[in-house]
Amino acid sequence: MPDLPTLLWKEPALVLISNLAWPDLQPGSEDHVIVPVGALEPHGPHLPLGSDTMISDHFAHRLAHEIGGHVAPTLGYGVATPSQRLGGTFPGVISISGATFTAVVTEVLASLARHGYRRLVLVNSAIDNISFLCEAARDLTERSPGVRVMIVNWWDVVGEDFRDALARESGTARRDDHHAGMVESSLVMHISPHAVRTDRLPVDGxxxxxxxxxxxxxxxxxxxxxxxxxxxxxxxAGAELGERVADQVARQLADAVRREFAAPLPS
Structure with missing residues (x-):
């Protein structure tokens, strides 16, 4: 069975900007544009370096499918995560500086706004990108009246009660479930099962x-x-758990975007 992005590319409601010819790029005032934002860095020995990017891509496509938005090309290079969060220094951190990242995001958003998009959603999965995404959004909205930018990380919308329930069911305390932990590993197992090295997970705890x-x-x-x-x-961690998390996040993400863009845009 084709993977989710392949299926969604065939849906008429979903438009990938990179697949359009220039005469077809005519966004309306109600159109959302969704920009997936990730990173390239180690996620333990079992997950791919592009885990954050895979997760952002997945939720960006699902969001576009749900609300009829457009998906911009993914920003796959992020700001380096401190080595203590990665468990040490390992090969695979390919990052750009905060200043460069902010400039790139600002210019991408400005280009989208210049082409007529007024509803911009950044779907992010790398925690160290957040402050720089906010800086880019502040810069754009100060210079471009009538534009609204929403920055959302998948963990922002998963829901506290849902996470608490997972912790109770699994016996894995939330303090033990962060970068490359149970939930993130499960998401990647669901999204891209062939990219996960389950044989490298610790055995018997x-x-x-x-x-x-x-x-x-x-x-x-x-x-x-x-x-x-x-x-x-x-x-x-497991693909079934990942599917539960993905479905929860996708629903909550779509609801949040609808809610935040229901109000009139600033003039």
Missing amino acids: AVERPRRISYHLYPQPADTATSSGIVYTAAG
Whole structure:
């Protein structure tokens, strides 16, 4: 069976901007444009480097399918995540500086606004992109009256009650379920099962226990690093759980976008 993006590309309600010829790019005032934003960085030994980008792509396509929006090309390079969140320094961090990232996002959004889009949604899956996305959105909306920008991370809309229920069912506390943990691993298992190396997940709960700190130290303390890059736990991850999470996020995301763009746009 074709994957979700392949199916959605065939839906008349979904328009990928990169597939259009220039005479067909005529956005109406009610059209949303959705920009998936990801990153390229390690997610333990079991998930692909592009996990964040895969997740953003997935939810951007589902959102466009739900609300009839347009999908812009993905921004797949993000701002580097601190090594303590990755469990150490591993190959695969391919990032750009915050200044460059902000400039790129600002110019992409400005171009979309210049072509007539007034409802812009950034679907992001990399936590260290957030402040720079906000800076770009502030810059654009200050210079472009009549434009509204929504920045949403998939975890913003999954719902507290839903996450609490997952924690109770799985026995995995939420404090142990962040980067490359149970929920994120499950999402990628659902979205792109062939890209996940399940044989590299720890067996029988045998995981390292690095010291976790909520602040940042440079260079990274040795006791906060791991040999595998699994800082949290991916125990209990599975495609079925990922499908539940994906369906929940997709519903909540569409509801949030409808709600935030129901009010009149600023003039």
